[in-house]
Amino acid sequence: EVQLVESGGGLIQPGGSLRLSCAASGLTVSSNYMSWIRQAPGKGLEWVSVVYIGGQTHHADSVKGRFTVSRDSSINTVYLQMQSLGVEDTAVYYCASGAVGAGENWGQGTLVIVAS
């Protein structure tokens, strides 16, 4: 059974940094597209970042230069390093995996609140 477990969310002040983790079991992160998707309160889904099977990464324009996605295959975990956080980054952050870019499996999400 595939499980994705996000952690690292919390309350952070504007301008701060946070690192989210997505621990995977039942799949190999280096053999899947691993994405981060967020959902602000009461809003729709916003794709954030992806790490491809080959290791390339891409980020949405809204987070480019501030967020970095990475993976550690040795512990089957994907990360989202977030810097210069603003109130607009407040959201539930989901980790998702798929053999292609579609999110076949999703974690339960971790809540990030950016507020002073």
Place this chain on the structure above:
Amino acid sequence: DIQMTQSPPSLSASVGDRITITCRPSQGVMKYLGWYQQKPGEVPKLLIYAVSTLQSGVPSRFSGSSSGTDYTLTISSLQPEDVATYYCQKYDTAPFTFGPGTKVDIK
């Protein structure tokens, strides 16, 4: 970047009705189009990928198709448990943009 639009933004239908939701990318995405269901308070769930392939375990009343530049999600007979917001997503090349969503409820 490719923009994704969905219509309608919301709809209300009766149990047993056939409903369709349309997704229109601003440029071609070939077969790389998926549909998700998000029930209130729940994690999104992939229903359909590659335009028309049903994800394992998804009821057969859900189907996907394409015609020209439009992609369509159809529920052949709406059930109470289908109350949710439905999103399309392109995943040909990054960014893997989602549509704005269509909220479906029961009349």
